[in-house]
Amino acid sequence: MVIPFKKIILHRLNMRMIFPFSTSFGTMQEKDFFIIEAVDMDGNRGFGESVAFPIPWYTEETVKSNKDMMEDLLIPILRENPIEHPNDVFPLFGRLRGNNMAKAAIEGAVWDLYAKREGLTLAKALGGEKTEIDAGISIGIQPTIGDLLEEIEGFLEQGYKRIKLKIKPGHDVDMLRQVRATFPDTPIMADANSAYTLHDIELLKQLDDLDLMMIEQPLQHHDIIDHAKLQKEIKTPICLDESIHSLYDAQKAIELGSCKIINIKVGRVGGLSESVKIHDYCKANGIPVWCGGMLEAGVGRAHNIAITTLSNFVLPGDTAGSSRYWERDIIKPEVIVENGAINVPTAPGIGYEIDEEALEEFRIEKQEFDM
Structure with missing residues (x-):
C-alpha cells in the first residue's frame, strides 16, 4: 500500500549544547539543524533529523546545503514518486549524487x-533484536590533562562502557599514556578525524602498547588505500568513519584490508536503509x-x-x-543511560514523543510542503 503523504514540514532549530565540543576540526557549541516531519492523510507523524554542521568540517554538506537539497530536489522527488516502503526512498534519491545527510x-x-x-x-521495522544497547561516550579535547581525567572519571561513574x-x-600519545596509566582496564579508543598521514606511522605505532579498542579514521577522510598500508604496520585496529559513505565503500575497504572495524553513521551513509x-x-x-554520533538532539538519537x-x-x-549535551531535549522522555545501557523504547516508531513546547522554543524557521 502506498504511503499517503499529506505534507512535509521542515523545522529549523538552534540549540545550545551544555559544553563546547572540540575535535581536530574545531570547536562548536551552537547546533543549527532541521527536524523533518512527515505527515500522512491519517494524521500520523514521522520525524527525522539532519546532522550536517554549519561549516563543512566533517563532510562537504552544511545546514544550508541540506536545506536547499531538501526543498529544491528531495521533497519534490518524494512528492512525484509514490512509495510503499522506506526502502524505496534510497534508490529514488540515488539519481542525485552525494548529499547523504540531506537524504538521510x-x-x-x-x-x-x-x-x-x-x-x-x-527497531523492529529495521530488523533489530536487542531490548537495550550499550552506551559509550565521546569526549572532546580538554584544556588540561587534569580536566580530561576528571571527565573520564565522571562518565565511568555513570556506567558508560567505552571512552x-x-x-x-x-x-x-602522551595524553593517551596518561589516561591509560590512570584507567588501566577501561575500554578506550582514539578518534583522529583524519588528522594524520603515513609520515606519522612511527608515532602511531606507539599506540600499540596502550591496548586501545581502535583508532578511528587516522588518515585522509576519503582514503582507503593508505589506511590499508597503515593497518599492515600497526596492531591497533583501524576503524573507518569518514571514508565510508556507502555499501560500496565498505566492500572495497574490507577487500583491501583498510580496517578491522567500521563506524556506521546514518547521516553519513545516506539513511537507515543503507545502514x-x-x-x-x-x-x-x-x-x-x-554507531557513531553527530551531536544529535533527541530525534537523531532515537534513530541511532x-x-x-x-x-x-x-x-x-x-x-x-x-x-x-542538552539542558532540555526535544523528546519526551529524554534518552537516559542507566548502568551503561539505554533501554530500547517500546512505543511505535522512534518510541519517543516530540516535546512540542521545546520544539517551538528552539525553532527559528518553519516551512510546510504539501504532498
Whole structure:
C-alpha cells in the first residue's frame, strides 16, 4: 500500500549544547539543524533529523546545503514518486549524487512514519533484536590533562562502557599514556578525524602498547588505500568513519584490508536503509560495527538507538544520554543511560514523543510542503 503523504514540514532549530565540543576540526557549541516531519492523510507523524554542521568540517554538506537539497530536489522527488516502503526512498534519491545527510534526514522521517503506521517500533521495522544497547561516550579535547581525567572519571561513574578520546598531532600519545596509566582496564579508543598521514606511522605505532579498542579514521577522510598500508604496520585496529559513505565503500575497504572495524553513521551513509545493508555485509565478513554520533538532539538519537539494535552492533556506540549535551531535549522522555545501557523504547516508531513546547522554543524557521 502506498504511503499517503499529506505534507512535509521542515523545522529549523538552534540549540545550545551544555559544553563546547572540540575535535581536530574545531570547536562548536551552537547546533543549527532541521527536524523533518512527515505527515500522512491519517494524521500520523514521522520525524527525522539532519546532522550536517554549519561549516563543512566533517563532510562537504552544511545546514544550508541540506536545506536547499531538501526543498529544491528531495521533497519534490518524494512528492512525484509514490512509495510503499522506506526502502524505496534510497534508490529514488540515488539519481542525485552525494548529499547523504540531506537524504538521510528525509528518509528517517519516512521510516518513523512507516513504523508508526504499521504499529512497529522503528527497531523492529529495521530488523533489530536487542531490548537495550550499550552506551559509550565521546569526549572532546580538554584544556588540561587534569580536566580530561576528571571527565573520564565522571562518565565511568555513570556506567558508560567505552571512552572515546579525540586526538590530533601534539595531543595524542602522551595524553593517551596518561589516561591509560590512570584507567588501566577501561575500554578506550582514539578518534583522529583524519588528522594524520603515513609520515606519522612511527608515532602511531606507539599506540600499540596502550591496548586501545581502535583508532578511528587516522588518515585522509576519503582514503582507503593508505589506511590499508597503515593497518599492515600497526596492531591497533583501524576503524573507518569518514571514508565510508556507502555499501560500496565498505566492500572495497574490507577487500583491501583498510580496517578491522567500521563506524556506521546514518547521516553519513545516506539513511537507515543503507545502514542496514552495510551492517549485513560487515556481519557476513566478520567486521564488527558500532554507531557513531553527530551531536544529535533527541530525534537523531532515537534513530541511532533503533539501528544499534541490529545484531552486529557489538561495540558500544556514541549514543549518550540527552543530559550529556542538552539542558532540555526535544523528546519526551529524554534518552537516559542507566548502568551503561539505554533501554530500547517500546512505543511505535522512534518510541519517543516530540516535546512540542521545546520544539517551538528552539525553532527559528518553519516551512510546510504539501504532498
